[in-house]
Amino acid sequence: MPIDNSLKVKAGAISNRNVLTRAERLEKLKEADRWKEGDKVLGMPKVRVVKISMKKKKKVKTEEEGGAAGAKGAKGGKAAPKK
Template identity: 50%
Template sequence: MSIDKTLKAPNGMVRSRNVLKRGERIEQLKIEDRWVEGQSPLGLPKVRVAQAAAGRKKKKKKKEGEEDDDDKK
């Protein structure tokens, strides 16, 4: 039986995770200037995780005189 191509990632986990560990959340809060030294690491505020947007193909703009292929049918 073959292995699915999604399970054969050569670089390990390439995708970004949507849940951060406590240390990662504290680092992100420091970057956003929302962390105060001496603050309790329990009950941290939520931190947004940047989502990679999927690239989409741009539609070609039509000139005024041209018709769609669908319009001809």
């Protein structure tokens, strides 16, 4: 029996979570040397979840714009001062 379309998880639906699982918290604490093997699992210290913000992509110059910029660059890039 196939799964209903409303129950499928799409790649775009996966987002950053603000809660870590216990295993993920243990990994972070081990990296920071705040948890050692044999310590109690209950009452672990809190772990900050880093939020990642996406930066806007820069526009790619087309060949026409690149050619015009290349012509200006050949002349030194700046206009000669007027006398």
